[in-house]
Amino acid sequence: MEDYESDGGRMLFAGMYVSDIAREFGTPVYVTDEQRLRKNYRDVYGAFSKEMDTRIHYACKANSNLAVLRILQQEGSGIDAVSIGEVLTCLKAGFTADRIMYTGVNVSDEELRAVSDLGVMINIDSESELERLALIGPGSQISVRINPDVGSGHSDKVITGKKGTKFGIPADRAINVYSRAKDLGFDIRGIHAHIGSGGQSVEPFVDEAEVLANITNSLGEIGIELEFIDIGGGIGVPYKMNEEPMDLNEMAIEVTDMIKMETDVKTIVLEPGRYIVADTTLLLTKCVDVKDLGTKKYVGVDAGMNTLVRPAMYDSYHHIAIADKFGKVCTAKYDVVGPICESGDYLAHERVLPDPQEGDILAVYDAGAYGFSMSSNYNSRPLCREVLVNGGKAELIREAETVEDLWRLQKVPARLLR
Ligand code: LLP
Numbered sequence: 001m002e003d004y005e006s007d008g009g010r011m012l013f014a015g016m017y018v019s020d021i022a023r024e025f026g027t028p029v030y031v032t033d034e035q036r037l038r039k040n041y042r043d044v045y046g047a048f049s050k051e052m053d054t055r056i057h058y059a060c061k062a063n064s065n066l067a068v069l070r071i072l073q074q075e076g077s078g079i080d081a082v083s084i085g086e087v088l089t090c091l092k093a094g095f096t097a098d099r100i101m102y103t104g105v106n107v108s109d110e111e112l113r114a115v116s117d118l119g120v121m122i123n124i125d126s127e128s129e130l131e132r133l134a135l136i137g138p139g140s141q142i143s144v145r146i147n148p149d150v151g152s153g154h155s156d157k158v159i160t161g162k163k164g165t166k167f168g169i170p171a172d173r174a175i176n177v178y179s180r181a182k183d184l185g186f187d188i189r190g191i192h193a194h195i196g197s198g199g200q201s202v203e204p205f206v207d208e209a210e211v212l213a214n215i216t217n218s219l220g221e222i223g224i225e226l227e228f229i230d231i232g233g234g235i236g237v238p239y240k241m242n243e244e245p246m247d248l249n250e251m252a253i254e255v256t257d258m259i260k261m262e263t264d265v266k267t268i269v270l271e272p273g274r275y276i277v278a279d280t281t282l283l284l285t286k287c288v289d290v291k292d293l294g295t296k297k298y299v300g301v302d303a304g305m306n307t308l309v310r311p312a313m314y315d316s317y318h319h320i321a322i323a324d325k326f327g328k329v330c331t332a333k334y335d336v337v338g339p340i341c342e343s344g345d346y347l348a349h350e351r352v353l354p355d356p357q358e359g360d361i362l363a364v365y366d367a368g369a370y371g372f373s374m375s376s377n378y379n380s381r382p383l384c385r386e387v388l389v390n391g392g393k394a395e396l397i398r399e400a401e402t403v404e405d406l407w408r409l410q411k412v413p414a415r416l417l418r
Helices: 018-025 034-049 066-075 084-092 109-117 127-136 171-183 203-221 248-262 274-280 310-314 403-407
Strands: 010-013 029-033 053-059 078-081 100-102 121-124 141-147 187-192 228-230 267-270 281-292 297-301 320-322 332-337 346-353 361-364 385-390 393-398
Touching (some): 010 018, 018 029, 018 281, 018 393, 029 034, 029 274, 034 053, 034 274, 034 385, 066 385, 109 127, 127 141, 141 203, 171 187, 248 267, 320 346
Parallel strands (some): 053 078, 078 100, 100 121, 121 141, 141 187
Antiparallel strands (some): 332 346, 385 393
16 A cells, blocks of 8 residues: 655645645545546556456445545446435436446335336346346346355455355356246346455456356356346455555456456446545544553544444554654554444554644545445434545535434424423
């Protein structure tokens, strides 16, 4: 992972002083670099499109801010959406229905109808969903989600492609499901799998592609020709300073070689989320309290598990720097902890930092994927702001919630007010 530049000990982000952004917008705040976002999209599209016809369907669960979506829409991306909310958000950002693919799990009839009525392609997750869609949206465009029994990911909680997870149709039932889909009159377009999130090696993606290629060939024998093979998302990114990024070009060559050698399919689809947005964004948070308990030193900040849940939820590592003490000598180890009333509320454990003091701005790295999108109102804390930086200017792309917003949809029965 690369570090940011600094100017006399002041950290710079996309040409701006980080502490200036924090001062202008307040903390906590997520700050996204537009040019890095565009570059990441171009890098992943470029690596695969050199090898074969490629469609990128950005997995918008990673970050569904409308401005972020709009930028990716301009870049030519498609969308992988997992809920009607994500589908509608992407339509609002300017994507047309034909650029959106819906990959729900445990989908209700109501949601299936809403998505199908919009003309969005549906990735079928179960036999039940297939039968229900035959009644709700006969003739819909579909793809089928396979469980390839190949897994990869930074935590067991995000491995989706192994047997025993709730996702998809087991590979050995695939042919039956596709034949049934053909009999039901669906417009069958592709095959899909998603092995997990945050994997850092190429091999599982090649194994996955092999499973999908074999099924594709067997389908050819029963007269079902597919337009695309969709290998899902899951490309990992380095979160630690000494970690190297995964070699995208190597992945692209090996995965597309497998598809080209084994099948006649012309198009590969990928659904990266993390790769496109993770390193575009810093979470800025202010040190509000420093506590030395003898056995342990704590840096108390104004962002907690309500703002960025990944450390608490998956034990994920996010690098942290003090914006205006950039590159300064580290004095001791600290736990960086938030304002939420749980011992599990932390952003970092045992982190060496340069003499943190109240008022310092801390920058939490790689917060663009599953950062804001997983934030919550726990402890009645309003969601924070988001800012976009481009060409040396910072613009607000989400206003902070207020406490009044938290009350907006609640109702106290009149009898309780008497
Ligand atoms: N496609 C499907 C069907 C998915 O379920 C996912 C992620 C993706 C694509 C995108 O995966 P990515 O390229 O971002 O790895 N909250 C966790 C990650 C959960 C990912 C869930 N599915 C985290 O913070 O690490």
